[in-house]
Amino acid sequence: MRRTRLLTGALLGAATALLALAGPVAADDDTADADKAPTQAGTSFRTAAPMQQDQKATASASTGDYLYWSYPADAGQRPTVRATVDLSSAQARHGAQTWRIDVYDGLRRRQSCMYGMQARTVPAETKSVALACTLRPVRAWSEAWANDPLPGTYYVRLTVTSLADADLGQPVSASVEAQSKDIGSSVAVDGTLSAPLVPGTTASAEKAAPADGWASGWWTGRWVWTAAGAVLAALAGIGGYALTRGSGRPVGAP
């Protein structure tokens, strides 16, 4: 009798534990999907394949296609987009090709590249092309009349801009990666946007946000610099005072 009770109790406990674990596992499948790098690129802003920073997105396409990806960038970051095009699977090419990447912000405005070869012309024998574009640091706010990069979605477009006609449609494979350097307090500006520049028609707002959410904008390294400056100024003041105060009130005076 006791053994039966023990067995039943053990079985019940095990079943409960299993179900309790199975629930979150079913939910995890969704989030795991969202974190995988895309293996297909989009063909326009509307269909751009979403990716995260530090992920390597790949696509197999034809020469002449316009390939679009999108990634999120937050305030204080300086994103660098690197693209590699693998031309080795095409047959013998008939001439030089010029490949190019362009980066657009969430309002589809073309952003300038500070560094990096944005467009490169390669002769017919080259097996691969490497392109890069380093954007200006992203600011939390800018005037409406300025073209400064703001936090939000950034689109990358990779395409060939000049090619021999006979090379149109040849298979190529491309890979794109966006990485950021955190510039921090030197580009911390006053003001914040109430919502990042993510187009409202994005299929999923969660996929369009960085892995740990958008920055709230309260913290900036400038607090540390100003506080350190204040403390050092106070110490220097005390030091200067101690230097020139003399010996103060003499001994024995009333």
Add this chain to the structure above:
Amino acid sequence: MIIRQRLAAGLCTLLAALTAGGLTPTAAYADETDSKPAPQVELLLDVSGSMRARDIDGGSRMAAAKQAFNEVLDATPEEVELGIRTLGANYPGDDRKTGCKDTQQLYPVGPLDRTEAKTAVATLQPTGWTPIGPALLKAAGDFGSGDGAKRIVLISDGEDTCQPLDPCEVAREIAAKGIGLTIDTLGLVADAKTRAQLSCIADATGGTYTAVRHKNQLSKKVGQLVERAADPVVNPVAVDGAAQCADAPVLKAGLYSDREKFGEHRFYRVDVDPGQELRASVSVAADRAVDRDYGVLLRAVTTHGREIVRGQEAGDGRTDAISTGLRYPKPEATGDPDDVASNAETVCLQVSNSYSAPASVKTSPGLPVELTVDLVDGPDQASDVAAFGLGNGWWLLLALVVVGFLAGVIWGWLSRWRVAVWRTN
């Protein structure tokens, strides 16, 4: 004894609750797939006489196409409604007029029965002419009325043989009809003229052109295109911009599509409340051969004609579209009922392009325009260049230390002078 019973009862309830909880998520999933409109894809296959040529991996082009179709039919996602249409499959004769009407729907666009479709494909024999233009016209009518993505995948090995109907213009016109159609083309061992024609058809509708020389390329590419149709994507709403702001359509937040000819200005209106920010962006696509320099201008103007802000872009060279955008943060309401600027404002958005083309290029239908409008809360305005007016950097530290030191020194002298004065009195 009682405690053990209560524990067992508690475990039982927990088990029951978890089982019930575990069952509901699947019900939610079923709801999601039901409400999404089904994407429709039509494979348009050239079955003309030239498909007999044996130059794809040692076999005939027709055999390569059949094998590719079988693989694609096996791999088609469940939710895609697939159809197959042929061109040049029935009339082997020499009469051009009859040959140019030779297009037939092999398998209707609808839920896919793989065996039936495969049997239909197996019966195809390379036969007649290549009426690409008429086939595209008929294919556009094959689609049902759903809201899902609509794609035609055209596989051809030769150029259209039914002049003067230009298949590229046919493609542009059916894309302009607003059913949201994209045509992707694949050229099987295509020569220069075929390539030019097929890539023109793809460019006119926002699709892709692929040159195919091997069997596995064909099945892989067609499979990729069919899967692309299944990707969830937002479809734009067709809207007709006006030539003047006063008659312009009032838009809410969303994605819109329109057509604009060379040198035409199109106006739209958006209502912006105080404290809101208007975000608009526009892309004007080059779906035909245009000159190498072009630009776009998006302007936000008040109803009285004062320009608020503009976005403009210029470019050169080969492109699919030129885009720009703008932001207009409307200031908060001041609470004063007499202040006109505190009411909802109607902003006119003007879209103009500076594309140009040689005289041989048709100007209508116009170029495809995609416009996005977003209304979000206004930003927290800046009162300083730097965050919270704080400082940064070594020069700041140096300046503060020097000033602090000097202040201390002066205070020391003052206090010494004060003691000296006190002493002499």
